[in-house]
Structures are given as structure tokens and as C-alpha cells.
Amino acid sequence: MASLIHFSLDPFCRRVRLALGEYGSSADLIEEFPWDPSHDICALNPAGTLPIYVATSAAVICGVDAVNEYLEETTAGAKLLPGSAEARAEARRLVSWFDDKFYGEVSGPLLTEKITRRFLTSAQGGGGPEMHRIRLATARIKPHLDYISQLADKGGWLAGEALSLADLAAAAHLSAIDYLGDIPWADYPLVKSWYQRLKSRPSFRPLLSDAVRGLPPSPHYANLDF
């Protein structure tokens, strides 16, 4: 069986888990704390980063884009990228919006300050969260939610008529910070309705039972009606 080495609240690993669920594929999940892995993940991925996907053929695929493109290329019936080159480019543009821009401005700082720093020693940069970084990231979420509203307002999915990697990337980042209770859902009904459609899909269910030691999820995290 294939396996996926991941950290449950890492948005990049979450995107792969969502994709596997959408494809109806399964993989043994092996959880690692990226800041203190119990196995030598560098032996599999010299960059030392997650996700790492080990296919049933024993091929080792490293990094979210390589894994998602690999799964799309090798899974029978896969279609998380649209049919035309232009539409695929639009889905990839939005994936990069979330993985680069949203992660850089919002989910990266929030996850680092609220989770990673709890687990690091002070020599590693651990300790209490830097509140000014949290305030800045929390303020910067709003233009992103406006942008998702605009994309979701067309009635389909973020990159067009069909569910795509763009939706999974967005949901991966939003769900990770929703665990922390950092999304003002009530102010963004279009985003909430799009997210509700995703959250009720079977692929989403495993993510809703995730829990990080010592840091329970926000009360509404697992509720489909939030």
C-alpha cells in the first residue's frame, strides 16, 4: 500500500490528503512533526520537508506539487486538473495564490506562531507567540476572503465549473487555520457556503478528526453546520 508521511495541520500535506480522498485512493498515514521528525525523513527527501508520498511501486515523491501532479498523472480517472491547458493554468495560478501568497501572509505566520513555536526549544526559536505577527496575519486574511468570495460568487468552484486542486489548496490552508479558530466565517457568507460544500465531502472527513497534542481544535472546527 502507498504511504504518506505528513503533519496533520500542515496545509501542503492536507492538500495531498484531500486529493487522495477525491481520487478514492488510500495511503497509510505516517505522522511526523516537521520540526522534530522521529524518522530520518532527510533520507527520503533531502530537503527534509513534508509531504513525502511513497507509492506502491516504492517510488518516493517529495513535495506537494510533485505529489499532486504525480497522483493526477498516475491515478485512473483522476481529474483534479481541468481538461484544457488554459484552465489547468488557471487552477495552478490559484494553487500558487494559496501556497505562496496566502501561506506567506496568513497561514504560515499563524501556524508558526501558534503551533510550531510551542514545540521548539528556546534555542530553536520556541516560546510564546509573537503577538504582532499574529495580529498582522489576522488582518491580512480579509482581502483573501474577499478574493475567495469573488471567485466563489460564480456559483461553481474556484477555478471554474469543476472541483480542482485550486479548491483543495484553498481548503487546505483555510482548514488548518480554522482549527485555530482564526476565520471570521460570519462576515463572508459566500466563502462559508463554498467551504461548507467542501467540508461535507467524504474526502474532508479524515481532516476533521485531526488533533494536535495539547491544542484542541476550535469548537466549530469539525461541525458541518458552523
Place this chain on the structure above:
Amino acid sequence: MASLIHFSLDPFCRRVRLALGEYGSSADLIEEFPWDPSHDICALNPAGTLPIYVATSAAVICGVDAVNEYLEETTAGAKLLPGSAEARAEARRLVSWFDDKFYGEVSGPLLTEKITRRFLTSAQGGGGPEMHRIRLATARIKPHLDYISQLADKGGWLAGEALSLADLAAAAHLSAIDYLGDIPWADYPLVKSWYQRLKSRPSFRPLLSDAVRGLPPSPHYANLDF
């Protein structure tokens, strides 16, 4: 004719230019300073980032990965990604090594401190370079050059027998900081020999005549024998 909106020393834009050269495709180059674009690039790419490729069909493709995958999918005879899914995953892993890890640790800080900050107002964070960031980035280049040596030692290209996007990504980042004179070539003969093979390809030539106003390239930048 297609056009490419780019900044000459941006490694991501450089990768697209190298790919166009390898495909034998041409595009009108429109240079913009990412920190102060003269046109409304946000109207084309809401993220406001470069590169932006406008195809002859007028399709607008934004972001380096979307552009490179689009070109690979739509250019007759394109083969900057290898034939098997596993080999493509290896090329994409290495692209991410350079675009995420190398850029985060080395080329991003060096280009920001030595170039971008010269052009920003003090309110935008401009001014003299932060020397501790330059020292840190300069120290962190060494393990990367060791890793490239190891990959190049197999005699082929970085991701295998054939030239791929992995080589272009690596060369895009290295060439941008070579402009600044920041690579200790003499200590890394295997990297130098691999880079020399790339640098002598016709696709590389346009990059060697780039010049940023007020900041001439390092003396050896354009020399094939450096």
C-alpha cells in the same frame, strides 16, 4: 506574438525565459520592476507578481509553475519534463528545491538586500542592505553548491540524463546571484562545469546581456570562460 512581462533579475522570470529559449519560442519581453510596475499588472495577475505570459491566443498565464507547465503542454516537441511520471516528479522536486529552499535561504535574501532595497523608498523598507542577512545567505549557499555537485557528478543533468526544468530552475537562481558576484565558483568545479554547459547554450545568451540600472554585473558574469 506572445509576450512575457518579467523583471530581468527575477529567478522565476529567468526560468521562463530559459524555457522559451530551449523550446525555440519567442516572446516580446516587457520589463517591469516588481516593486513599482509601470503598468497595471494586477489587472492581468491579481497577485501582482511576475512572470506573466500572454499567449498568442491572448490567454494570460500567471506564475512560474503555471507558465512552465502551460508551455510544456502546448509547445510542439517540448520536453523539459521527462517521459515517466516518476522522473517528472524528480524534476519537480528539484524545481521546488531551488524555488522554495534556495530562494528562501539564498537568492531571495541576496536579491532583496542588494537590489530591491536600493529601489524602495524608506517608507517601503528601502535603504542600505542589512549586512547580517547578506552574510547569512552567503554562508548558506555552500550546502546548496555541495548538493548541486552531488547531482552534477552523475555526468548528466540535475534530474537525470536529459536537460529539464530542474536545470533551468537551478540556473535561473544561480545566474541571478552570479550577476551580483556571489558564487564561489573556484571551490565547486563540478557545479562550474555543469553551469558552463548551460551558460553556453543559445537559450542562455539573452540573460547574459541583462543589466540593472546603476548596478553593473560582476566582471565575469557574461564570460563563458569564468
